[in-house]
Amino acid sequence: MALKVELKPNERIIIGQVVIRNDEQRTRFFIEGEAPILREKDILTAASADSPAKKIYFAIQLMYLTQDTTHQHEIYFQLVRDFLQAAPSSLAYMTEINNTILSGELYKALKAAKKLIAYEAELIANATRV
Numbered sequence: 001m002a003l004k005v006e007l008k009p010n011e012r013i014i015i016g017q018v019v020i021r022n023d024e025q026r027t028r029f030f031i032e033g034e035a036p037i038l039r040e041k042d043i044l045t046a047a048s049a050d051s052p053a054k055k056i057y058f059a060i061q062l063m064y065l066t067q068d069t070t071h072q073h074e075i076y077f078q079l080v081r082d083f084l085q086a087a088p089s090s091l092a093y094m095t096e097i098n099n100t101i102l103s104g105e106l107y108k109a110l111k112a113a114k115k116l117i118a119y120e121a122e123l124i125a126n127a128t129r130v
Contacts, residue, residue, distance in 0.1 A: 002030035003037070012040040017065055036065050042110065052083050053120035057113040060097070064106035083116075093119055 007013060007022040007029075014020075016035045031037065038061070049058035059076040063069050080094055093116040100109040 002032045004028065004030050005037075005039075012043070014038045014043060014065065036067060036107075038065070038110075051117070051120060052079060052086070053113070053117040055079050056083065056097070057110065057117060060101070060106065060109050060113050063101070064110060067106070069101055069104070069106070087120070087123055089123075090116065090119060 005013065005028070007027045009024050009026060010022055012019055012021045015031065015037050044054060044058045044061055046058065049055045056076065056079045059072040059079060062072045063076070080098075083090060084094060093112065097109050097112045097116065100106070100112055
């Protein structure tokens with residue numbers, strides 16, 4: 001079954017390791033076959049990965065795009081160790097992320113990492129209130 005994708009004007013999408021940018025008009029196309037796909041709203045750049053949780057997301061994103069869980073392996077686990085040391089309360093989030101990576105579901109790991117980013121923002125907001 002083909003995946004239907006609609007792109008807004010000038011929106012970007014990554015298919016495999018290729019970035020595609022739409023022109024000035026809304027576009028619809030169908031993707032047949034298997035390839036890692038990320039819409040612009042789900043893409044983090046190295047520059048925009050400006051927090052520990054976002055760096056974890058970025059490492060998972062690179063794993064997903066290369067379809068290789070060993071890619072970024074050492075960096076990922078160092079980031080996770082550092083995050084857990086700073087915020088032990090994040091263990092449930094990390095467990096979910098790790099389990100999805102171990103089961104080969106890297107897109108689901110990205111979704112779980114988005115929850116970690118939201119949790120990190122919550123922790124920072126609570127810390128600044130005190």
